[in-house]
Amino acid sequence: MNSDDLSIFALVADSGSFSAAALAGGVDASSISRRVTQLEKQLGTRLFHRTGRGVSLTEQGTALLAYARQIRETLAAAESAVSSNAGLGPSRIRIAAQPTIARTVFGDLYHVLHRKFPHSRLQFTEGLASNVLAELQAGTVDIAILYRPEYPGSTSYEPLLLERLYLLTPPGFAMTQERVDSHGLQGIPMILPSTHHGIRVFVEAMAARRGHSVQLALENDGSNAITASLVHKNCGCTVLPLAAVPDDIAAGRLRGFPLPGADAERCISLVLGRTELEPATLWALNSAIREVATDLVKTGAWPGARLIDPAATPA
CATH class of the missing domain: 3.40.190.290 (D-Maltodextrin-Binding Protein; domain 2)
Known part of the structure; x- marks a missing residue:
């Protein structure tokens, strides 16, 4: 498990579906689904309930999300601290x-x-x-x-x-x-x-x-x-x-x-x-x-x- 895995996991949790996460992340929905499945296999537990209406967090997923957001915020702060273009946007x-x-x-x-x-x-x-x-x-x-x-x-x-x-x-x-x-x-x-x-x-x-x-x-x-x-x-x-x-x-x-x-x-x-x-x-x-x-x-x-x-x- 690495920061990229946690970032994708948090993106899906915040978006409510793999398709919405794919649009927000600029990647294919199939790639996001595959990365989440690999993360679940590595952890040995389900992180999402999957339905035709989207996804929702399991109890284990809810626990992991707090850590994933914490890491995401830490990385964003680190990038902001060292970037000469921080806050300027595209x-x-x-x-x-x-x-x-x-x-x-x-x-x-x-x-x-x-x-x-x-x-x-x-x-x-x-x-x-x-x-x-x-x-x-x-x-x-x-x-x-x-x-x-x-x-x-x-x-x-x-x-x-x-x-x-x-x-x-x-x-x-x-x-x-x-x-x-x-x-x-x-x-x-x-x-x-x-x-x-x-x-x-x-x-x-x-x-x-x-x-x-x-x-x-x-x-x-x-x-x-x-x-x-x-x-x-x-x-x-x-x-x-x-x-x-x-x-x-x-x-x-x-x-x-x-x-x-x-x-x-x-x-x-x-x-x-x-x-x-x-x-x-x-x-x-x-x-x-x-x-x-x-x-x-x-x-x-x-x-x-x-x-x-x-x-x-x-x-």
Whole structure:
């Protein structure tokens, strides 16, 4: 048993799951799971109870955690004492998000990160998921906040919150919440992006699970503002989160009807890039983003969203 083993053990204990610990530590979940298993074999005891909702400490794990944190704090203090750059943080932090998320999060996130990393240059990027994922792979973005796609592939998405989708209609469109609850999107003329966009795939899969197809009125690959304008001009209806069109809803230019069912919520997640940031910095970024998301949801500034407990995610 060495300090690295104890550091990984403490990271999992604090994160509540192997997947959350992997994102915070900038390594694969399988590597973390393997190191913890090796530590348990070496000590001859179970340190975690493993469930589909994450992990929790055993009695022996709770006892070890106190020592692991003590060692971690001692090492951090030693590093701080001898480092000429102690407390300065990384030279640059690069965060990307899809447009609706960026609009909702970036302003508040700036202030939190500026407090935590006053000497770091902050770089925010807005883009479509395909572009952001390419930047993550290229190492030009450290961490991203993205909607988890219907078919995520091999990319690891660490859940942050759930955001309900709404049917958006023109003010005079004949629609009631009862109609949406009973028939969903069936028979409604829809304005959606072309098929390679995530929301289009998500909506079509959701409709298929309800036994009907989407009636397409128009394909629009422009911004959410353009889509909202097309809906307002009676070109059709669309599906978006409320956070994408708060001003249009408030001004009565659009009406919004929440789509029913757990599968009508999109999962907003954190995705780690090929970053050179230290694990401690990644942990602080993860915490900062979660802090901002929590405040936005609790204050109602992120309408239609609800938080996900990291301890409730799969290990």
